[in-house]
Amino acid sequence: xxxxxxxxxxxxxxxxxxxxxxxxxxxxxxxxxxxxxxxxxxxxxxxxxxxxxxxxxxxxxxxxxxxxxxxxxxxxxxxxxxxxxxxxxxxxxxxxxxxxxxxxxxxxxxxxxxxxxxxxxxxxxxxxxxxxxxxxxxxxxxxxxxxxxxxxxxxxxxxxxxxxxxxxxxxxxxxxxxxxxxxxxxxxxxxxxxxxxxxxxxxxxxxxxxxxxxxxxxxxxxxxxxxxxxxxxxxxxxxxxxxxxxxxxxxxxxxxx
Numbered sequence: 612x613x614x615x616x617x618x619x620x621x622x623x624x625x626x627x628x629x630x631x632x633x634x635x636x637x638x639x640x641x642x643x644x645x646x647x648x649x650x651x652x653x654x655x656x657x658x659x660x661x662x663x664x665x666x667x668x669x670x671x672x673x674x675x676x677x678x679x680x681x682x683x684x685x686x687x688x689x690x691x692x693x694x695x696x697x698x699x700x701x702x703x704x705x706x707x708x709x710x711x712x713x714x715x716x717x718x719x720x721x722x723x724x725x726x727x728x729x730x731x732x733x734x735x736x737x738x739x740x741x742x743x744x745x746x747x748x749x750x751x752x753x754x755x756x757x758x759x760x761x762x763x764x765x766x767x768x769x770x771x772x773x774x775x776x777x778x779x780x781x782x783x784x785x786x787x788x789x790x791x792x793x794x795x796x797x798x799x800x801x802x803x804x805x806x807x808x809x810x811x812x813x814x815x816x817x818x819x820x821x822x823x824x825x826x827x828x829x830x831x832x833x834x835x836x837x838x839x840x841x842x843x844x845x846x847x848x849x850x851x852x853x854x855x856x857x858x859x860x861x862x863x864x865x866x867x868x
Contacts, residue, residue, distance in 0.1 A: 635691050639674050645786070656845065659845045696813065707817040709817070710833060715787075720803065731805075741760075741763060
């Protein structure tokens with residue numbers, strides 16, 4: 612009888628679709644403008660692009676939205692995971708970088724009429740500056756020698772702190788800053804772009820064990836969206852500002868294959 616049950620269990624296991632074990636888990640870290648809650652789903656420019664890619668691929672699951680730091684650790688430590696993520700030297704070895712979704716700029720932001728002249732990181736080296744904890748903005752600030760960096764878990768807090776005078780500047784991705792300012796109930800017109808610090812790319816990053824052929828399928832879906840106009844439509848829907856072409860990109864680290 613036990614042998615019969617064992618054979619039945621084995622037959623059931625063999626009958627499962629082979630793709631189930633290898634199916635990727637699609638996650639996103641909450642960042643204003645890029646990935647954020649929208650009704651019962653997930654919105655934001657990068658997540659909207661990924662959601663449409665998934666739809667075209669008949670991917671059966673929704674994007675899992677979670678706090679940014681948790682999502683970052685899930686990609687670093689997880690298995691068979693993909694996530695929209697900005698690429699940086701500090702993250703390079705923790706993921707694969709094969710599918711470019713978007714470009715943006717990290718900028719130094721002040722109030723529209725600052726009390727003192729601010730046009731570079733050097734001007735705020737010893738002053739209170741806000742950035743998102745664990746993000747590329749914090750990496751830029753630390754590399755620039757800022758001594759009074761105040762890191763927060765959510766960007767709208769930086770917007771409120773800048774408006775209240777608790778920080779004199781804010782470092783972040785421009786499109787995320789714009790959306791965070793709106794979420795805080797503050798006008799984007801109150802902000803001044805003091806300096807462009809770095810141009811960067813947002814990838815559909817993948818844990819190291821995701822097969823290359825799987826990522827090629829996601830890239831093919833994105834290429835099709837660019838070709839048929841869906842890509843431009845989604846960026847327009849989310850009022851996404853693409854960096855000006857005359858601003859040079861910071862060189863991306865060489866991708867490891």
